[in-house]
Amino acid sequence: MITTDTFFGGAPEVNASAPGRVNLLGEHTDYNDGYMLPVATPQRTVVAMSRSGDDHFHFYSPNLDATVTFARDGSPPQGFGSYIEGCIRLVQAEGVDVPPLRLYVETNLPVGSGLSSSAALEVATLRAMRSLLGFELDDVKLARIAQRAEIEYAHVNVGIMDQMASSLADESNMLFIDARTLEHRLVALPAGTELIVVDSGVARRLAASKYNERRAECEEASRKLGVQALRDVTDPDSVESLPSPLRERARHVVRENLRVLEAAAGVSPERFGELMNASHFSLRDDYEVSIPELDELCAALRAAPGVLGARLTGAGFGGACVALCRSGHAQDAAAKALADYNKLGRQGRVLIPVSGSGSD
Numbered sequence: 001m002i003t004t005d006t007f008f009g010g011a012p013e014v015n016a017s018a019p020g021r022v023n024l025l026g027e028h029t030d031y032n033d034g035y036m037l038p039v040a041t042p043q044r045t046v047v048a049m050s051r052s053g054d055d056h057f058h059f060y061s062p063n064l065d066a067t068v069t070f071a072r073d074g075s076p077p078q079g080f081g082s083y084i085e086g087c088i089r090l091v092q093a094e095g096v097d098v099p100p101l102r103l104y105v106e107t108n109l110p111v112g113s114g115l116s117s118s119a120a121l122e123v124a125t126l127r128a129m130r131s132l133l134g135f136e137l138d139d140v141k142l143a144r145i146a147q148r149a150e151i152e153y154a155h156v157n158v159g160i161m162d163q164m165a166s167s168l169a170d171e172s173n174m175l176f177i178d179a180r181t182l183e184h185r186l187v188a189l190p191a192g193t194e195l196i197v198v199d200s201g202v203a204r205r206l207a208a209s210k211y212n213e214r215r216a217e218c219e220e221a222s223r224k225l226g227v228q229a230l231r232d233v234t235d236p237d238s239v240e241s242l243p244s245p246l247r248e249r250a251r252h253v254v255r256e257n258l259r260v261l262e263a264a265a266g267v268s269p270e271r272f273g274e275l276m277n278a279s280h281f282s283l284r285d286d287y288e289v290s291i292p293e294l295d296e297l298c299a300a301l302r303a304a305p306g307v308l309g310a311r312l313t314g315a316g317f318g319g320a321c322v323a324l325c326r327s328g329h330a331q332d333a334a335a336k337a338l339a340d341y342n343k344l345g346r347q348g349r350v351l352i353p354v355s356g357s358g359s360d
Contacts, residue, residue, distance in 0.1 A: 001065055016046070017045060019044050020043055025256070029260070032231055034180075035260040037177075039195065047103055059102075062106055072100050087122055091126070112203045113320045118150055122147075139167045144160070168184055180229070180231060192269060194328075195352055196353070272324055276310060277310065301337040308324045
């Protein structure tokens, strides 16, 4: 494994970081122009950056123990380098003279758990470039460039939520996002609560293909309903005339948007937990992106002392579950839920609270 001193021949010129995100409500709503309530993770991706000193870009990830090198006008092979190249090329398209760079990328975000390590990589890269090269770039535009980098260079047709959350959210507040207008504001977590996130131990192997399928189904449902996007449907009953499975997909999105709007307006901790449970059941039954392991993990979390509600977080088909619990209970509740879940032969692990942290 290469150290930063070895990679840069000394200290890097700049360091920047960005968090992952956990989405509390508003799953599969962003590409439907809807609403979301993510929060930033304590885990972050750190990008150390310097000018290259030669005519090549050089990227290194100690997590992967992988090096990527390519010429100023070349491209890296598909992989983590694609996300970085996208950020570089799109900044160049904004008229910024970007010289060949060296990047050392390190993360404690668990890849494949649904905490959006890719958005953290993009946002940290753009923050480092902004610092190193001194160009103007506000945090919303930064998120939009990060999203385009993932779509155009990593070829993942993502919505805007992950990049907005990584660029603008913090760990103490939810970030309300309107995907259509990019209106955003910080919203306090329900009083006297904290979060638990547990990785199911199942990688999200089907998420990309099913994500594209669900997106196409939502677009077809919008066409049949005569609206620009499902965000424009506010009466859940109006989707019931659609054929299956468009009916179920639209039902989830419309009701999920209503759940986000209710929660963002301010509700009791108990009601927020109920909304999270309803979201999971909708993702399981109407959107069909859950799997037995996620259902079992959510059930184990709901049965733990102090937990108010739990749901899968991220695209589904694996990854993690998030729970809201009363302050002071997160460590014990997470440990209890994990023990119950792993009795079934699973290999889950607690991601939040981070080991050694907590409110109690």
